[in-house]
Amino acid sequence: MYASRWLDFAMAIDKQRGRASSPGLSRGAIVAAAMRIADAEGVAALSMRRIATELDSGVMSLYRHVANKDALLTAITRAACDERPYPEPAPADWREAMRLAARLDWEVYCAHPWALVTSSSARHFSDTTCLDWMVGALAGLTEDAELARSFSIAVWSYVQGVCIQHVAQQLLSGGDKPEQSPLRATEEDFEAGLETLLDGMEQRASRTASRPAPRTFAAGGRR
Amino acid sequence: MYASRWLDFAMAIDKQRGRASSPGLSRGAIVAAAMRIADAEGVAALSMRRIATELDSGVMSLYRHVANKDALLTAITRAACDERPYPEPAPADWREAMRLAARLDWEVYCAHPWALVTSSSARHFSDTTCLDWMVGALAGLTEDAELARSFSIAVWSYVQGVCIQHVAQQLLSGGDKPEQSPLRATEEDFEAGLETLLDGMEQRASRTASRPAPRTFAAGGRR
DNA sequence: GCGGCCTGCGTACGACGTACGCACCGTCTG
DNA sequence: CAGACGGTGCGTACGTCGTACGCAGGCCGC
Numbered sequence A, B: 001m002y003a004s005r006w007l008d009f010a011m012a013i014d015k016q017r018g019r020a021s022s023p024g025l026s027r028g029a030i031v032a033a034a035m036r037i038a039d040a041e042g043v044a045a046l047s048m049r050r051i052a053t054e055l056d057s058g059v060m061s062l063y064r065h066v067a068n069k070d071a072l073l074t075a076i077t078r079a080a081c082d083e084r085p086y087p088e089p090a091p092a093d094w095r096e097a098m099r100l101a102a103r104l105d106w107e108v109y110c111a112h113p114w115a116l117v118t119s120s121s122a123r124h125f126s127d128t129t130c131l132d133w134m135v136g137a138l139a140g141l142t143e144d145a146e147l148a149r150s151f152s153i154a155v156w157s158y159v160q161g162v163c164i165q166h167v168a169q170q171l172l173s174g175g176d177k178p179e180q181s182p183l184r185a186t187e188e189d190f191e192a193g194l195e196t197l198l199d200g201m202e203q204r205a206s207r208t209a210s211r212p213a214p215r216t217f218a219a220g221g222r223r
Numbered sequence C: 001g002c003g004g005c006c007t008g009c010g011t012a013c014g015a016c017g018t019a020c021g022c023a024c025c026g027t028c029t030g
Numbered sequence D: 001c002a003g004a005c006g007g008t009g010c011g012t013a014c015g016t017c018g019t020a021c022g023c024a025g026g027c028c029g030c
Helices: A005-018 A029-041 A048-054 A060-064 A069-082 A094-111 A128-140 A145-167 A187-210 B005-018 B027-041 B048-054 B060-064 B068-084 B094-111 B129-140 B145-167 B187-210
Strands: none
Touching: A029 A060, A029 A069, A048 A060, A048 B094, A069 A094, A094 A128, A094 A145, A094 A187, A094 B027, A128 A145, A145 A187, A145 B145, A187 B145, A187 B187, B027 B048, B027 B068, B068 B094, B068 B145, B094 B129, B094 B145, B129 B145, B145 B187
């Protein structure tokens, strides 16, 4: 994160002297401020100027620590996910592991609804570590890596979809309107649907495992 | 642009002559132009000024037919969905009906990726007609209306999630980069996951149907 | 001291959504 | 035929946005 330790330290000293109580600008402070604003006022209210006033610094000072607003959005999204990382090692029971992953994501999105918007798939940026976690956790269900990948994507997609359905209302407006309607997915809906999907996975995995040859081999290997 | 009367007059003539067949500004034309731009250049490139130049009209003229940009985004999203409406009546087979709904949504989002962004849940704006369609189509699976609602939301959420996963890349950038990665949901993933979910629904519905009383009634009616 | 850094930030630019108000046109009324 | 009126087009202007650029001032090794 920091190229040099001592330089950062020097900056801290400088800050203490020059701007008295100000904690000094840093990437971490900027990201934290941005998250605070987005949480409190909605992502639409998150502007570079707003962040600058929050930290009472100049607007352009932010750009010394953040390439541009897009990078900042990526950073806060990643930070939101990092608040609730998938634990290592994953639970041995595949079902429990899927429930855990789903719940962690659910919590991230409930705590920071803007994460659904700032990144189209917050947890799965461009690296596959989360997917790998899920695929690994499914080892107890199936040995077919391709099937495990497909299942993982299904679970992940489902979770993301329900979360959108759940927090859709207050995404743009910063206000909180619980707004009960049959369209709004509840936590019960979330869990019921997840169990349904897991049931389907179990059934499907055992089915392909019980008769792997008939179709697959006769048709000349997997598609 | 034009400050004087005669110049305006000249323009009017020009309009009549040059644009002869043009039906003049209309809400439909504006919506269509907006969709064309969003399809071709991405939703980020969609501005009121851009639409105005597309229709070569003044920017503020648009506001005679559209309340504001938000309303326009809502309108194009609804228009995108209306291109592929759920057919009436729904297929008798509940499984086929779910597949159909899922496929129609998938096609909408593939054709117009921005629809995933312009409305957090494009098809389910604020009315329940699509939900009702799904619930009705599930009559063959379960008689429990609450369960049918829950299933509908699960299917809908899943579809939305996979679509995001599928088109996430070209959402913001207007460019098309197929970009194959294990994270990107394919059409095969989409269908496999859907079937898995449907399997789970079938199993779960038959399970609750076989022993409906024990819990529900003993606990004093539905929650 | 002095020339290179790194950091903070004031200014400025272009793009955005849109409030406001004027000019025009067709129609309706007297 | 005149004059009023509602609907439409749109030029101007304002406030906000992201951010390019460049300057000022403190630190470093020489």
